[in-house]
Amino acid sequence: xxxxxxxxxxxxxxxxxxxxxxxxxxxxxxxxxxxxxxxxxxxxxxxxxxxxxxxxxxxxxxxxxxxxxxxxxxxxxxxxxxxxxxxxxxxxxxxxxxxxxxxxxxxxxxxxxxxxxxxxxxxxxxxxxxxxxxxxxxxxxxxxxxxxxxxxxxxxxxxxxxxxxxxxxxxxxxxxxxxxxxxxxxxxxxxxxxxxxxxxxxxxxxxxxxxxxxxxxxxxxxxxxxxxxxxxxxxxxxxxxxxxxxxxxxxxxxxxxxxxxxxxxxxxxxxxxxxxxxxxxxxxxxxxxxxxxxxxxxxxxxxxxxxxxxxxxxxxxxxxxxxxxxxxxxxxxxxxxxxxxxxxxxxxxxxxxxxxxxxxxxxxxxxxxxxxxxxxxxxxxxxxxxxxxxxxxxxxxxxxxxxxxxxxxxxxxxxxxxxxxxxxxxxxxxxxxxxxxxxxxxxxxxxxxxxxxxxxxxxxxxxxxxxxxxxxxxxxxxxxxxx
Amino acid sequence: xxxxxxxxxxxxxxxxxxxxxxxxxxxxxxxxxxxxxxxxxxxxxxxxxxxxxxxxxxxxxxxxxxxxxxxxxxxxxxxxxxxxxxxxxxxxxxxxxxxxxxxxxxxxxxxxxxxxxxxxxxxxxxxxxxxxxxxxxxxxxxxxxxxxxxxxxxxxxxxxxxxxxxxxxxxxxxxxxxxxxxxxxxxxxxxxxxxxxxxxxxxxxxxxxxxxxxxxxxxxxxxxxxxxxxxxxxxxxxxxxxxxxxxxxxxxxxxxxxxxxxxxxxxxxxxxxxxxxxxxxxxxxxxxxxxxxxxxxxxxxxxxxxxxxxxxxxxxxxxxxxxxxxxxxxxxxxxxxxxxxxxxxxxxxxxxxxxxxxxxxxxxxxxxxxxxxxxxxxxxxxxxxxxxxxxxxxxxxxxxxxxxxxxxxxxxxxxxxxxxxxxxxxxxxxxxxxxxxxxxxxxxxxxxxxxxxxxxxxxxxxxxxxxxxxxxxxxxxxxxxxx
Numbered sequence: 004x005x006x007x008x009x010x011x012x013x014x015x016x017x018x019x020x021x022x023x024x025x026x027x028x029x030x031x032x033x034x035x036x037x038x039x040x041x042x043x044x045x046x047x048x049x050x051x052x053x054x055x056x057x058x059x060x061x062x063x064x065x066x067x068x069x070x071x072x073x074x075x076x077x078x079x080x081x082x083x084x085x086x087x088x089x090x091x092x093x094x095x096x097x098x099x100x101x102x103x104x105x106x107x108x109x110x111x112x113x114x115x116x117x118x119x120x121x122x123x124x125x126x127x128x129x130x131x132x133x134x135x136x137x138x139x140x141x142x143x144x145x146x147x148x149x150x151x152x153x154x155x156x157x158x159x160x161x162x163x164x165x166x167x168x169x170x171x172x173x174x175x176x177x178x179x180x181x182x183x184x185x186x187x188x189x190x191x192x193x194x195x196x197x198x199x200x201x202x203x204x205x206x207x208x209x210x211x212x213x214x215x216x217x218x219x220x221x222x223x224x225x226x227x228x229x230x231x232x233x234x235x236x237x238x239x240x241x242x243x244x245x246x247x248x249x250x251x252x253x254x255x256x257x258x259x260x261x262x263x264x265x266x267x268x269x270x271x272x273x274x275x276x277x278x279x280x281x282x283x284x285x286x287x288x289x290x291x292x293x294x295x296x297x298x299x300x301x302x303x304x305x306x307x308x309x310x311x312x313x314x315x316x317x318x319x320x321x322x323x324x325x326x327x328x329x330x331x332x333x334x335x336x337x338x339x340x341x342x343x344x345x346x347x348x349x350x351x352x353x354x355x356x357x358x359x360x361x362x363x364x365x366x367x368x369x370x371x372x373x374x375x376x377x378x379x380x381x382x383x384x385x386x387x388x389x390x391x392x393x394x395x396x397x398x399x400x401x402x403x404x405x406x407x408x409x410x411x412x413x414x415x416x417x418x419x420x421x422x423x424x425x426x427x428x429x430x431x432x433x434x435x436x437x438x439x440x441x442x443x444x445x446x447x448x449x450x451x452x453x454x455x456x457x458x459x460x461x462x463x464x465x466x467x468x469x470x471x472x473x474x475x476x477x478x479x480x481x482x483x484x485x486x
Numbered sequence: 487x488x489x490x491x492x493x494x495x496x497x498x499x500x501x502x503x504x505x506x507x508x509x510x511x512x513x514x515x516x517x518x519x520x521x522x523x524x525x526x527x528x529x530x531x532x533x534x535x536x537x538x539x540x541x542x543x544x545x546x547x548x549x550x551x552x553x554x555x556x557x558x559x560x561x562x563x564x565x566x567x568x569x570x571x572x573x574x575x576x577x578x579x580x581x582x583x584x585x586x587x588x589x590x591x592x593x594x595x596x597x598x599x600x601x602x603x604x605x606x607x608x609x610x611x612x613x614x615x616x617x618x619x620x621x622x623x624x625x626x627x628x629x630x631x632x633x634x635x636x637x638x639x640x641x642x643x644x645x646x647x648x649x650x651x652x653x654x655x656x657x658x659x660x661x662x663x664x665x666x667x668x669x670x671x672x673x674x675x676x677x678x679x680x681x682x683x684x685x686x687x688x689x690x691x692x693x694x695x696x697x698x699x700x701x702x703x704x705x706x707x708x709x710x711x712x713x714x715x716x717x718x719x720x721x722x723x724x725x726x727x728x729x730x731x732x733x734x735x736x737x738x739x740x741x742x743x744x745x746x747x748x749x750x751x752x753x754x755x756x757x758x759x760x761x762x763x764x765x766x767x768x769x770x771x772x773x774x775x776x777x778x779x780x781x782x783x784x785x786x787x788x789x790x791x792x793x794x795x796x797x798x799x800x801x802x803x804x805x806x807x808x809x810x811x812x813x814x815x816x817x818x819x820x821x822x823x824x825x826x827x828x829x830x831x832x833x834x835x836x837x838x839x840x841x842x843x844x845x846x847x848x849x850x851x852x853x854x855x856x857x858x859x860x861x862x863x864x865x866x867x868x869x870x871x872x873x874x875x876x877x878x879x880x881x882x883x884x885x886x887x888x889x890x891x892x893x894x895x896x897x898x899x900x901x902x903x904x905x906x907x908x909x910x911x912x913x914x915x916x917x918x919x920x921x922x923x924x925x926x927x928x929x930x931x932x933x934x935x936x937x938x939x940x941x942x943x944x945x946x947x948x949x950x951x952x953x954x955x956x957x958x959x960x961x962x963x964x965x966x967x968x969x
Contacts (some may be wrong), residue, residue, distance in 0.1 A: 037610060041562045041597065046610055049555035049625065056556065072532035073539065078599075078630055078646050079524045079583075080560075100562075100588035102599070106634035107580055114524065116561075116585070116599075127520060127529055142532065147561055147630065151589035163561050 015349070017284045022228040026279060027157070033287045033350045035274070035334070036157050042154035043162030050295050050350075051158075054274050055165060057293040059145065061197055062167065062269070065189050071141040071169060076123050078147075079114040084122040087247040091121065094214020097237060098150040116149040121215060121240070121266055124170045125248035132172060132262060136255045139182070140172040148270075158275030159232065159486045166270035171251065172262040176241070181261035183239040186267040187220045190235035198277050199290040199401035200224045201409055202234055203432070203481055205457030210441050213266075217241035221454040223481065225409045226279035229430025231456045231483040234276055237267035275486075280405050287351025288373050290401055291394040298390055299347040300332040300356045303340045308360035316358050319368065319386060326387040328394075330356075348373060353397040354390065374400040415463070418469050419450060422482065426451040432483045434459075436466025436476030443471035453482040498732075498832070500767045505711040509762060510640070516770045516833045517758070519640050526638035526645030530754070533778050534641075537757050538648060540550060540776035542628065544680055545650065545752070548672050554624040559606050561630075567605040574604065576664070577697020581633040584967065599632040603721070604698060607653045608731035615655060615745060617736045622665070623655040630752075641758030642715065643969045649753035653957040655733065655745040659724070661695045662746035666722040669750040670703045673718035681760050682884035684774040684892055686964055687917070688940030693924050698747075700724035704819040706939040706964065708892045709762035712913025714939045714966040718758055722752035758969070759831055761889050766932040770834025771856050773884055773892055774877040781806060781873055782830040783815040783839045786823045791843035799841050802869060809870040811877075831856060836880040837873065857883040898946070902933060902953050905965065915966045917942075919949025919959030926954035936965040 016024040017033060030036055035051030047055065063073070079102065085092040095118045101113040117123065128140060149163045169186060173179040187204065194200050202222035207449040212219035216238040224234045244250070245261035255261045291297050300323075302309070302316040313334045323330040331352075333343050340357075347355060351373065358368040368386070370379045372392045381389040412431030416422045425433050433453065437443060447470070448454050462479040469476050498515060499507040513519050518534030530538065546556070562585065568575040578601045585597040600606065632646045652669060656662040670687065677683050685705035695702035699721040705715045727733070728744035737743045764771040774780050783806075785792070785799040796817045806813040814835075816826050823840075830838060834856065841851040850871070853862045853876045864872035895914030899905045908916050916936065920926060930953070931937050932956060945962040951960050 037613065039560045039606070040564055040567075040609060041560045044560035046560070047558035049557050052557050053555070055558075072536065074532050075530035075538075075648065077522045077524045077527035077529070078632070079527060081523055084523075097590055100585045100597075102583045105585045106636070114583075123522070126523060130520065149561070153589070165558065190657060308787035314677050 015284065015286060017226060018282075025282075025284070028064035029282055029286050029349075030157055032286040035278075035287075038157075041162070043152055045157050045161050047165075051274060052132040054289070054293050054296040055271055056278075058197075058269075058273055059167075059216070061292070062189075062193060063194065066143050066167075066169065069185060069189070071143045072141045072170075074144055075142060076120050076127065078117055080117050080120075080123050082113045082115060085115065087122065088215045089243060090243075091215035091247075095119070095150075098149050098152065100149055114198075115171070118147070118148055118150045119266070119268075120144065120168055120170065121244050122144070123246070125244040125264075128170075128172050128262070128264075129248045129250045132252050134251055135174055135255050138172060138174050138252060138262065139178060141169075141182075142171065143167055143169045156275070156486065158278070159272050162273075164271050166268050168251060168266060168268045171265045172245075173264070174252070174254065174262070176263050179241075179265050180239050183218070183220065183237045183265045183267070186265070187222070187237040189236070190237065190267070190269060191222050194222055194224070194234050194273070195402065197290065197292045199274065199398050199405060200234065200280050200366065201402060201406040203457065203459050204461075205459035205481065207236075207457055208437075208444060208455045208478075208480065210444055211455055211457075213238045215240060215243050217243065221457050223483075224276050224280060225405075225412060225432055225483070226276070226486065227282070227408065228279070229412050229432070229483070231432065231485040232272065232274060232276045232279070233456070233485065235269040238265060240264045240266060241365060257371060281401050282351070285345070286349030288401065289353060291349035291398050294329065294351065294353050296329055296331040296347075296350075296352050297394055298328055298330045298354045298356055299352045300358070301340055301343050301347075302332075302334055302358055306336075308363075309336060312358060312360055312363060312418075315363050315462060319356070319358065319383065322386060323390060328387070328390055354393050356390070372397050372400060374404065413463070415466075416470060417466070417468065419447065422447065422453070422470055423451050426453055426484065432456065432481050433462060434466070434479060434481055435470040436463060436468050437478050437480045438472055438474045439477035440469075440472070443469055446471050447482060451482070453484050456481040456483050456485065498767065498769060501710060501765075506735060508765075508767070512765055512769050512832075513640055513761060518761075518770075521640075524645070528640050528644050530648075534757060536778040537760075537772070537776050538754055541680075541752075541756055542650075544775070545672075545676060546628075548676065549626050549650075552668060552672065554626045554654075555729045557625045557631070559603050559627060561600055561611065563600050563603075565596045565598060565604050565820060567609060567871065568598065570605065571698045571727060573726075574580055574698035574730075578602070578633070581635065583632055583634050592657060594805065596847055600629070601631055601633045602749075602751075603629070603653065604727050605628065605731070608727040608733060608747075610745075611653075611655050611745070612731045612733045615733055615735050618657055618738050621655060621657050621735060621745065622661060624652075624665075625654065626650055626652045639758070639969065641761070642755050644754075647754050649751050651749060651751045654748045655728075656747070657735070657737065657743075657745070659746050662724075662748050663722050666701070666703065666720045666750070670705070670718070670720040670747070673720065673750070673752060674705050677705055677707070677756070678885065680773065680775045681756065682881050683717065683760060683763050683889060684885060684889040686942050687944075688942035690719075690940055691920075691927060691938045691963065693927055693962075694938055698723060698726050700726065704940050706966075707759050707763060708888075708915055708966070709759070709893060709969065710765070710891065711762070712895050712915070712966070714915065714964075714968040715755065715762070716757060716968065718750070718752040721748060723747040723749060724923045760790045764884050765834070769830070769832030771884065772834035772836060774836040774881050777812065777834065777836055779810055779812055779814040779830075779833075779835050780877055781813045781837045781839055782835045783813065783841070784823055784826050784830075785815075785817055785841055787842040789819075791846075792819060795841060795843055798846050802839070802841065802866065806873060811870070811873055824924065837876050839873070852877065855880050855883060857887065881964070888901050896946070898949075899953060900949070902930065905930065905936070905953055906934050909936055909967065915939070915964050917945060917947060917949070917962060917964055918953040919951050920961050920963045921952035921955055921957045922960035923955070926952055929954050930965060934965070935967050937968055939964040939966050939968065
């Protein structure tokens with residue numbers, strides 16, 4: 004490796020040295036974001052934003068396929084709305100920014116910037132829903148929301164972030180619970196099969212559920228430092244918001260009843276998650292399905308064959324683009340191929356396509372996987388299929404690696420002592436029995452810094468005693484330190 | 487017409503009786519929006535929001551095709567940023583909402599909710615742009631913005647609205663001016679060929695230009711009450727924001743220079759415009775390319791043939807859907823076809839497809855244009871092509887009608903007296919000569935309520951004297967009362 008390349012690579016702090024610095028180095032260097040002059044708010048630069056656009060396209064397609072439609076509700080929420088649901092106001096009040104003046108006048112009632120829209124949407128649903136014929140209401144919103152966080156981290160926890168929030172209303176508990184689970188499963192499938200991130204699906208403990216929900220379900224992903232990210236949540240809200248906003252309907256027996264509501268959301272923290280799950284000391288590694296560039300073409304060889312090789316590379320570029328592959332080409336003559344290889348590896352481009360003079364003669368080119376480094380010589384005649392197969396392969400490699408990593412860092416413990424040792428000595432998730440008391444749960448947090456992530460639907464083992472009090476375990480819970 | 491149908495139709499106030507009431511009746515009845523509890527903010531209901539989604543898809547495609555990429559900048563703008571560009575702060579300050587508290591604390595510096603993002607983006611560009619190699623920067627943002635308006639009107643003027651704002655930076659004036667014109671032309675082409683709204687393209691007078699721009703260009707559309715809507719604007723900002731935010735770059739001669747910037751935007755007021763341009767006393771008339779439902783299938787005939795007809799209608803529905811047509815079917819057996827015809831005309835569905843037992847026998851169905859009412863019997867064998875042709879025909883009918891209406895309501899005057907008479911007696915746009923003085927321009931406004939809309943690039947006639955002072959005319963200007 005030439006010096007210039009080596010130096011380049013070492014500009015990124017190694018993950019094992021300082022994972023947080025690695026993360027910041029990578030997202031800055033790969034040009035995904037920049038800090039803004041407003042505390043805790045970032046700028047999504049084009050390469051960062053485009054990841055979000057690909058996430059949006061696919062989720063939006065899946066939401067519509069399951070009968071949901073998009074709508075848009077106001078950014079501002081009157082202060083009185085928050086007072087209507089007790090848990091909700093307690094959960095969100097500390098994080099709200101307040102508009103107190105507008106148009107040169109002091110407002111009579113302060114307006115919060117929405118941290119989530121259950122209250123505003125509850126108010127509107129009360130007007131829209133009269134009878135069972137109006138149900139279900141299946142609405143989603145793509146929007147910015149604001150939570151004034153004390154400690155922020157680009158993508159993963161920012162004061163303003165982008166998300167989607169689904170809000171549905173149903174005739175009864177069963178329909179609403181089915182919806183809650185349907186959306187949770189859409190999230191699981193999307194995050195696993197689109198972002199190549201394996202997740203643990205389960206139910207939040209009461210102390211960790213959404214403020215105002217009856218039950219909250221989540222998918223939890225393991226970052227490469229062993230910490231957890233809650234990658235998506237789906238809430239069964241029961242009749243809590245229906246009560247608060249008086250959303251009643253005339254049922255099939257002509258009796259007035261409260262609707263049952265759900266809400267569910269994922270946000271731009273998915274971008275942070277996929278970086279922390281897949282990235283390595285060489286930089287980003289982007290899942291092919293959301294990568295702004297899926298393939299980067301790099302012509303190689305001596306100056307005398309350069310024009311011919313670049314000419315052929317341009318043709319391959321056009322062919323791949325035509326086939327819907329997001330492809331780039333770097334044909335700059337004054338920059339060495341080795342530097343380019345490192346550059347696009349750092350930027351996380353899933354597949355590199357190399358073509359040189361001998362490849363041209365043989366009618367082939369070389370595809371290189373960002374994950375395994377595997378080099379595959381493929382025929383130019385069959386390029387589109389070969390590239391698509393390689394992208395699929397890279398996706399699978401990413402998922403399998405992430406899954407293997409999670410399995411290596413998944414522990415099972417029986418006592419608090421074991422949990423402490425596990426958290427201090429190893430990175431990862433820990434499965435333990437829990438009696439169901441909030442006291443034991445918060446004791447774990449105080450002693451280890453780990454919170455309950457969820458009660459997995461399919462735990463690998465079932466625990467019989469609580470790791471804190473030793474009483475009979477009600478649940479087997481995943482604990483982890485979390486972002 | 488049965489009584490039930492008649493009553494239904496008369497629920498919408500006729501346009502000639504009260505155009506404003508007609509507008510509110512139609513958007514409420516067609517379920518496009520609802521008022522929110524926050525002053526001046528509306529809820530975009532699914533059918534209203536979906537029009538915006540189709541506008542977004544196509545504009546986004548055109549922006550990307552011309553080399554632009556999307557990014558996302560913070561909602562909040564520090565107060566000090568507005569102070570940096572004098573005209574800008576004067577223009578926007580009266581309309582700003584201010585966040586003064588957040589996270590339980592009073593903020594050291596107030597944060598405005600963005601009314602537009604030149605200042606925030608200027609601040610970031612200063613960091614990003616070092617050399618001519620970094621130029622041009624071609625970025626667009628899809629976002630919500632807020633302007634605390636005193637008088638609001640759904641879609642056309644709301645305190646919070648949705649828009650896109652392009653922000654580009656260039657090496658020199660020529661490049662920036664070319665970009666300004668390129669985007670103006672994209673808007674013209676989109677609004678005419680996608681929304682079927684003919685527009686007048688031209689330059690704003692200095693008093694009507696964007697606060698902080700050197701030159702502002704606009705496309706102006708005529709509503710059915712003769713008033714104007716500014717449907718899109720593109721600004722050449724010169725080095726005004728570059729000076730304010732110190733955006734300098736090292737040019738090709740290694741000399742530091744200020745960049746030249748542009749900005750350009752269209753907003754959800756396009757939804758209001760297309761309603762006011764195309765709607766009639768029967769209700770909405772939606773341009774086919776952005777209509778949530780392009781075709782509504784209504785099976786007809788007596789009960790005994792109902793199942794067979796509905797069965798065949800379902801097949802046609804599937805075929806059209808498969809072909810990418812946005813199609814609906816209303817096969818409710820307890821509602822009369824006549825009622826349905828009125829309902830979907832009111833909702834503005836461009837094409838109705840009727841199929842009855844005799845049509846089935848003959849292998850045909852009937853397509854009906856929402857605009858001309860023309861009924862066309864078409865073969866079922868050729869349905870997709872026939873439907874696509876009919877959608878194209880409806881688009882053309884809409885454009886031609888709107889254009890004819892505009893021509894009928896386009897006047898040319900030589901004196902203020904004529905202008906007054908024109909504005910009082912007729913609805914429409916008025917072309918007049920103008921000497922270029924702000925005094926004459928504001929005199930027209932005081933006397934007639936009309937503002938200068940723009941100086942059209944291609945005026946129908948060229949005026950030689952100013953309509954107010956009688957001095958030599960510098961420009962031929964379109965005046966109109968405007969939303």
